Amino acid sequence: MAVKISFKLNGEDVSINVDDHVTLMDMLREEFDLFGAKEGCGYGECGSCTVLVDDKAVNSCLMLAVAVNGRSVLTIEGLAGPRGELDPLQKSFVEKGAVQCGFCTPGMIMSAKALLLEKPCPTEEEIRKGMAGNLCRCTGYAKIVEAIKAASERGCSCGKDS
Amino acid sequence: MAKTLEPKTKEMEFTSIGQRVPKLDAWDKVQGKTMYIHDVKLPRMLHGKILWSKYAHARIVSIDTSKAEQLPGVRAVITGYNTPEIRCGFIKDNPVLKKDKVRQYRDEVAAVAADTPEIAEEAIKLIDVVYEELPGVFDPEEAMQEGAPLIHEDKGSNVLKLPWKMICGDVEEGRKQADYIVEETYKLPFVTHCCLGTSGCIAQFDAKGNLTVYSPTQIRYLAQKDFQEALNALGLKGKKVKVIQTAIGGGFGSKLDTYPFEFITILLAYYTGRPVKLVYSREEEFFASPGRQPVRAKISQGCTKEGKLTFRDVEMILDNGAYTSWGATTPSVMMMPISSLYQVPNIRYVAKCVHTNNIYSTAMRGYGNPQATFAIESQLDTLAEKAGIDPWEFRMINRNKPGEITPQKFEVGSCGMKECLEAVKEKLQWDEKRGKGNGRGVGIASLIHVGGGARIYKSDGCGTILKLDDFGKVSLLTSASDMGQGSETVLAQIVAEELGLHVEDVDVIMKDTNLEIWDAGAHASRSTFVAGNSALYAARKAKEEILEFAATMLKEPKENLYLRDRMLYSRNNPEVSMTIDKLLRAAHFRTNGRQIVVSEFYDPPTQMLDREMKGNFSAAYTYGVHGVEVEVDKETGQIKILKMVIAMDVGRAINPMAVEGQLEGGGAMGLGYSLMEELHLEKGKVLNGNFLDYKIMTFPDMPPIESVIVETYDEKGPFGAKGIGEPPLVGSAPAIANAVWDALGVRIRELPITPEKIVAALEGKKGS
Numbered sequence: 001m002a003v004k005i006s007f008k009l010n011g012e013d014v015s016i017n018v019d020d021h022v023t024l025m026d027m028l029r030e031e032f033d034l035f036g037a038k039e040g041c042g043y044g045e046c047g048s049c050t051v052l053v054d055d056k057a058v059n060s061c062l063m064l065a066v067a068v069n070g071r072s073v074l075t076i077e078g079l080a081g082p083r084g085e086l087d088p089l090q091k092s093f094v095e096k097g098a099v100q101c102g103f104c105t106p107g108m109i110m111s112a113k114a115l116l117l118e119k120p121c122p123t124e125e126e127i128r129k130g131m132a133g134n135l136c137r138c139t140g141y142a143k144i145v146e147a148i149k150a151a152s153e154r155g156c157s158c159g160k161d162s
Numbered sequence: 163m164a165k166t167l168e169p170k171t172k173e174m175e176f177t178s179i180g181q182r183v184p185k186l187d188a189w190d191k192v193q194g195k196t197m198y199i200h201d202v203k204l205p206r207m208l209h210g211k212i213l214w215s216k217y218a219h220a221r222i223v224s225i226d227t228s229k230a231e232q233l234p235g236v237r238a239v240i241t242g243y244n245t246p247e248i249r250c251g252f253i254k255d256n257p258v259l260k261k262d263k264v265r266q267y268r269d270e271v272a273a274v275a276a277d278t279p280e281i282a283e284e285a286i287k288l289i290d291v292v293y294e295e296l297p298g299v300f301d302p303e304e305a306m307q308e309g310a311p312l313i314h315e316d317k318g319s320n321v322l323k324l325p326w327k328m329i330c331g332d333v334e335e336g337r338k339q340a341d342y343i344v345e346e347t348y349k350l351p352f353v354t355h356c357c358l359g360t361s362g363c364i365a366q367f368d369a370k371g372n373l374t375v376y377s378p379t380q381i382r383y384l385a386q387k388d389f390q391e392a393l394n395a396l397g398l399k400g401k402k403v404k405v406i407q408t409a410i411g412g413g414f415g416s417k418l419d420t421y422p423f424e425f426i427t428i429l430l431a432y433y434t435g436r437p438v439k440l441v442y443s444r445e446e447e448f449f450a451s452p453g454r455q456p457v458r459a460k461i462s463q464g465c466t467k468e469g470k471l472t473f474r475d476v477e478m479i480l481d482n483g484a485y486t487s488w489g490a491t492t493p494s495v496m497m498m499p500i501s502s503l504y505q506v507p508n509i510r511y512v513a514k515c516v517h518t519n520n521i522y523s524t525a526m527r528g529y530g531n532p533q534a535t536f537a538i539e540s541q542l543d544t545l546a547e548k549a550g551i552d553p554w555e556f557r558m559i560n561r562n563k564p565g566e567i568t569p570q571k572f573e574v575g576s577c578g579m580k581e582c583l584e585a586v587k588e589k590l591q592w593d594e595k596r597g598k599g600n601g602r603g604v605g606i607a608s609l610i611h612v613g614g615g616a617r618i619y620k621s622d623g624c625g626t627i628l629k630l631d632d633f634g635k636v637s638l639l640t641s642a643s644d645m646g647q648g649s650e651t652v653l654a655q656i657v658a659e660e661l662g663l664h665v666e667d668v669d670v671i672m673k674d675t676n677l678e679i680w681d682a683g684a685h686a687s688r689s690t691f692v693a694g695n696s697a698l699y700a701a702r703k704a705k706e707e708i709l710e711f712a713a714t715m716l717k718e719p720k721e722n723l724y725l726r727d728r729m730l731y732s733r734n735n736p737e738v739s740m741t742i743d744k745l746l747r748a749a750h751f752r753t754n755g756r757q758i759v760v761s762e763f764y765d766p767p768t769q770m771l772d773r774e775m776k777g778n779f780s781a782a783y784t785y786g787v788h789g790v791e792v793e794v795d796k797e798t799g800q801i802k803i804l805k806m807v808i809a810m811d812v813g814r815a816i817n818p819m820a821v822e823g824q825l826e827g828g829g830a831m832g833l834g835y836s837l838m839e840e841l842h843l844e845k846g847k848v849l850n851g852n853f854l855d856y857k858i859m860t861f862p863d864m865p866p867i868e869s870v871i872v873e874t875y876d877e878k879g880p881f882g883a884k885g886i887g888e889p890p891l892v893g894s895a896p897a898i899a900n901a902v903w904d905a906l907g908v909r910i911r912e913l914p915i916t917p918e919k920i921v922a923a924l925e926g927k928k929g930s
Contacts, residue, residue: 029201034194035194035197035200035201036193036194036195037194038198038200038358038359038411039200039360040358040359040360040444041444041852041853042443042444043444043852045444045852045853045854046358046444046853048358075194076192076193076194077193077194079193080193086189086192086193089192090192090193091192093188093192094184094185094188094189094192095184096819097182097184097185097819097820097822097823099185099188099191099192099646100185100646100647100648100823100827101357101358101359101409101410101411101412101413101645101646102187102188102190102191102192102196102409102411102646103198103357103358103359103411103412104358105191105192105194106191106192106194109192127861128861128862128864129861129862131861132860132861132862134861135356135358135853135858135860136358137355137356137357137358137412137414137827137831137858138412138646138823138827139823139826139827139830140826140827140828140829140830140831140859140864140867141826141830141859141860141861141864142822142826142864142866142867143819143822143823143826144861145861
């Protein structure tokens with residue numbers, strides 16, 4: 001059954017009729033051509049489809065599209081600034097070599113974004129725990145941790161050695 | 163830590179080589195702009211789906227597709243009975259749609275193309291197949307016995323007619339010379355690549371019957387050839403095939419062959435006249451994408467009182483599964499460590515690949531090397547202990563040396579094994595930490611791998627085209643493939659360095675068989691070396707043309723001129739300086755002028771292995787050493803990896819950040835192989851085909867990995883570089899097994915090294 005929903009998508013108000021069984025990931029990919037959220041598994045185990053809903057990381061493959069009605073959705077495509085300037089996380093992922101095949105990267109960055117919104121200056125342990133739901137087969141995670149640390153240092157003011 | 167090579171003169175100081183250049187495609191990747199096969203949509207595209215076998219071994223009595231055909235939105239239903247036969251695999255024993263009989267759970271019985279993935283899935287369920295189950299065989303040793311069910315009746319035996327055998331020296335003589343001998347059996351499991359992007363492709367025919375396949379393949383040109391054969395089967399002889407490579411969401415060898423699903427997609431596109439896309443679900447990826455070959459290895463090695471190895475004798479049985487892909491050829495690479503890891507004068511190696519009703523295997527990072535090295539390097543520790551020699555000393559005594567020729571006739575050029583051993587010893591604090599037996603332990607393992615291509619095919623070449631435009635920019639068309647390892651960046655660095663340009667001046671194009679020359683594929687850790695030399699020699703040709711033109715124009719001897727920082731300079735005349743873009747325009751916009759376009763096809767100076775499986779089949783060899791410190795709980799068997807050090811002789815690190823990425827990523831995959839990964843099969847059926855039950859390393863699992871880059875400068879490599887893609891995985895498992903041995907005195911001879919196995923081994927030790 002098609003349901004009309006309205007929500008904020010990457011800062012813009014949008015409305016759409018969507019079938020009630022469609023996942024958030026499929027809606028983003030099929031209806032909005034936002035391909036950043038990837039289906040790595042389709043059942044919430046790999047994190048490649050991570051987007052933010054009201055600033056919290058969710059596996060968009062597990063959430064129904066209708067559940068975002070009235071809420072705010074941020075995808076990797078909405079992370080850069082209005083003139084395309086990269087988010088500090090995107091920048092540090094590039095600079096620190098945290099990207100190899102890149103399939104996990106959008107989900108990885110969105111999970112990291114949620115983590116930093118909640119904890120601007122996480123310890124390494126907090127990063128590793130906070131990112132545990134995102135799988136990467138290429139990098140061994142070290143450079144991703146380094147990139148998240150580097151990005152957090154820009155927003156961190158507690159003086160803690162993160 | 164890098165042992166740096168000193169530049170000779172100011173002019174020789176590198177501007178791009180050795181720099182930590184970020185991956186060129188990372189900007190798109192961090193913005194979600196990169197298009198993987200999952201993201202590509204073509205107008206009027208249909209969606210394909212495969213019906214898999216319900217049995218491991220059964221006769222197909224009948225297939226009724228009528229209900230599926232009647233479902234609205236279904237555009238084609240195909241089976242082995244309504245399509246021409248196409249077979250894949252290098253001995254062509256795998257019909258892409260099965261007729262008469264299925265031989266494994268993942269056999270393709272029928273396929274559908276429909277308007278949506280949902281309709282395709284629905285239609286698959288409506289296909290009615292009647293099977294008559296046959297007795298199966300799931301153990302290669304049982305499959306070798308008289309009277310075992312035959313997987314392929316026409317072959318007459320389950321043992322593949324592909325006997326692997328290599329003899330060097332005289333093993334019996336080596337046994338006589340040995341003061342100590344150890345004989346053991348090792349066992350390695352099914353594991354799989356777990357690329358985050360699942361397999362898939364899109365096939366499309368044009369109105370003239372020419373085929374385009376969009377694919378994240380690692381072998382654009384070999385795939386093109388395979389697909390050409392499919393066209394022939396369809397009666398489309400003479401029609402063309404173009405392969406367009408989409409971004410690869412992880413490769414690791416999984417995309418080194420062509421598979422039934424690709425041919426099925428081609429068939430569906432042919433019968434519907436529309437583009438068809440077929441992408442695996444994660445579950446399908448686990449059971450239908452072939453993984454690493456499981457191995458049983460009987461190994462014995464011996465040494466003298468002084469610790470010199472006198473022989474190595476290895477017999478292997480490989481579970482080939484139901485069909486034959488590259489997994490069956492992994493013994494050709496296993497021979498490499500067996501013959502040439504350490505100096506061993508007398509070698510015997512035999513291997514049999516045996517058909518079972520299990521899933522079949524293909525190439526996976528290391529290509530047999532991790533299995534063989536696990537047995538060799540684990541056993542070396544046992545042998546060292548028997549001989550009363552420190553395992554590190556034992557390895558130093560037998561280590562490989564620069565310039566040696568190994569029993570398999572490998573001509574070793576550069577060899578940094580000594581430097582790697584020394585670095586790992588220091589980083590692990592070997593002397594302080596070893597031999598405590600208190601639940602903490604250290605272990606090491608060395609490795610050798612091809613680092614200068616591998617002549618598997620008659621050509622091991624790679625082509626490059628360079629086009630220099632009027633703005634001082636370069637289009638680099640390379641037939642190499644990047645699956646995340648950073649080839650495009652390394653190639654751009656090489657070209658930029660040679661032409662005195664900046665990396666951002668180079669656009670790398672690697673995607674279309676119509677545009678680029680030819681390449682044997684992204685395998686054997688060959689891209690930096692082979693594609694790198696191809697790019698380097700192309701850039702040299704372009705440089706030659708530029709300098710020749712400049713010499714004439716400026717009336718300055720050519721040998722005095724050089725390019726650097728987007729400028730032309732003269733060594734002797736400070737007056738001479740000109741921007742490269744201006745120079746290029748001057749060369750172009752004149753009577754009889756032209757843009758500079760050069761091409762190069764580089765094939766490394768190597769040999770195919772001869773009938774005795776000997777020959778110098780790589781132009782360079784990469785060496786490395788893994789070191790691990792572990793803490794093991796004696797009650798629970800839980801292993802904690804406290805530290806992992808990976809020292810690799812890469813010749814030269816063209817991009818140290820990318821090299822570290824390979825070391826850390828390969829190390830992680832090696833840790834998974836060592837500690838947790840195993841595809842469990844019950845009577846041929848995969849039981850744990852998801853990330854919850856098939857564990858790979860996650861963020862919290864990862865110990866710190868310390869990368870040590872050793873640079874020995876290989877004179878044949880581009881700027882001295884050797885390949886490094888696969889080696890960082892190879893030595894992980896034996897290093898961990900050796901550390902567990904040091905910690906507890908138990909030897910685990912079967913991967914993965916789980917707590918259960920450690921507890922059982924400890925109990926066995928108590929009992930004995």
